[in-house]
Amino acid sequence: MREGMFIKKNVDKWNRYQQQKTDDPDETAERFITLVDDLSYAKTFYPHSRVTRWINGIAASVYQEVYKTRKEKYSRIFSFWHTELPLLFKKHHRILGITFLVFILFVSIGVLGAAKDETFIRAVLGNGYVDMTEDNIAKGDPFGVYRDDNPFTMFVQIALNNIFVAFLACAGGLLIGLGTLYLMWQNGLMLGCFQYMFFAKGLGFKSIMVIWIHGTLEILAIVISATAGMIIANGLLFPGTYSRLVSFKRGVKDALKVMLVLVPVFILAAFLESYVTHLMSNTYGKAPDAGLPVWAGAGILLLSFAFIAWYFIIHPIRLHRKLGFNKNI
Numbered sequence: 001m002r003e004g005m006f007i008k009k010n011v012d013k014w015n016r017y018q019q020q021k022t023d024d025p026d027e028t029a030e031r032f033i034t035l036v037d038d039l040s041y042a043k044t045f046y047p048h049s050r051v052t053r054w055i056n057g058i059a060a061s062v063y064q065e066v067y068k069t070r071k072e073k074y075s076r077i078f079s080f081w082h083t084e085l086p087l088l089f090k091k092h093h094r095i096l097g098i099t100f101l102v103f104i105l106f107v108s109i110g111v112l113g114a115a116k117d118e119t120f121i122r123a124v125l126g127n128g129y130v131d132m133t134e135d136n137i138a139k140g141d142p143f144g145v146y147r148d149d150n151p152f153t154m155f156v157q158i159a160l161n162n163i164f165v166a167f168l169a170c171a172g173g174l175l176i177g178l179g180t181l182y183l184m185w186q187n188g189l190m191l192g193c194f195q196y197m198f199f200a201k202g203l204g205f206k207s208i209m210v211i212w213i214h215g216t217l218e219i220l221a222i223v224i225s226a227t228a229g230m231i232i233a234n235g236l237l238f239p240g241t242y243s244r245l246v247s248f249k250r251g252v253k254d255a256l257k258v259m260l261v262l263v264p265v266f267i268l269a270a271f272l273e274s275y276v277t278h279l280m281s282n283t284y285g286k287a288p289d290a291g292l293p294v295w296a297g298a299g300i301l302l303l304s305f306a307f308i309a310w311y312f313i314i315h316p317i318r319l320h321r322k323l324g325f326n327k328n329i
Contacts, residue, residue: 003046010038018058027323028062029079030087035059044246083319085261088254090316092231099184099227106185110192114200121193133197142203143210143281151274159270162218163263166225170259173232173251180229187222206284209297213280214273216304221265224312228255228262276300 017031039059042052089096113120122130136144165183172179198207235251236244276292283291 003049003051006042006046007051014038014055014058017062030083030323032059032062033084035062041242041246081261085257086311086316086319087323088257089312090320092227092254092258093313093316095230095234096224096227096312099230100223102181103184103188103223103226106188107192107195110189111196112192113189114193114196121197124189124193125197130197137201137203141281141285142198142201142206143277143284146210146273146277146281147285151278155270155274158273159267162221162266162270166222166262166266167259169222169225170228170232170255172226173229173236173255175233176236177230177233180226180233184223184226187219191219203284209294209301210277210280210284212301213277213297213304214269216301217265217269217272217308220305220308221262221269225259225262228258231255231258272300272304 013034017035022028022031035055035058039052039055042049042055046052110124113124133142133145136142165187169180169183172181172183195204195207195211198204232248232251232255235247235249239247242250276297279292280297281291282288283294283297285291
């Protein structure tokens, strides 16, 4: 982008930041983040320009406002989770929506394949897993797979595995998104076959109540990690007004921020699968008296879905509107 176009695109914003002070710590933090991005771009392409020094001066004054006391340092941490990350998600909502639709397509293919051919389920899930599940169903304990003698070991293994798969999905973006699509394909087919297997046995509602207690966070977090991979791929394939290298670096930076928020989500999902899903499997298994009430399981499932919908979709949109951002910011 030519310097003149860069200035024309952003000059009104810079003047507003310089002339109109704000007492809102969230807006102050967001101004600083925006200015740092602009300053980084200006230093890259116009290192000796007066506009670069001007932006640096504005950023310095905002920096003093953000970090002037220790209390505001903690406010910065809060603003990162409350403001910066949600605005980042809003920026990439289009990619999130497309990724979600592609994943639903892959799940649908898994369901249709399983419905058309029983051997398809075994090809996707493996004979051992299918035989074990059918044996559990025959014994009246359809969700016995979620019962383990050592829930803590199960928790650690599940958390590490899910985080590893999520980072693979993200890193798949380095292969222009092909690696990410492959992992989505695998997980989508497995989910479609897995759910169809229970619905075909008349256990559809029970499977939702058991599996999606942890699956709501786990599966949706996998989709969001795939979105991170697609953000990287988008930076590589569609650099826009930036050079391909700068666009790639910006994409990687955004993707890593997305992955940062997913780590605690995967840990919580692993905890639910190891301890709570375990109880819910008793409800529909051989020990209903030792199980979890259905209303409690439904409440956890709904709260998990509400959290994902609020933090990744609703809150970013509301925050974006509240701050009055436009496409140039």
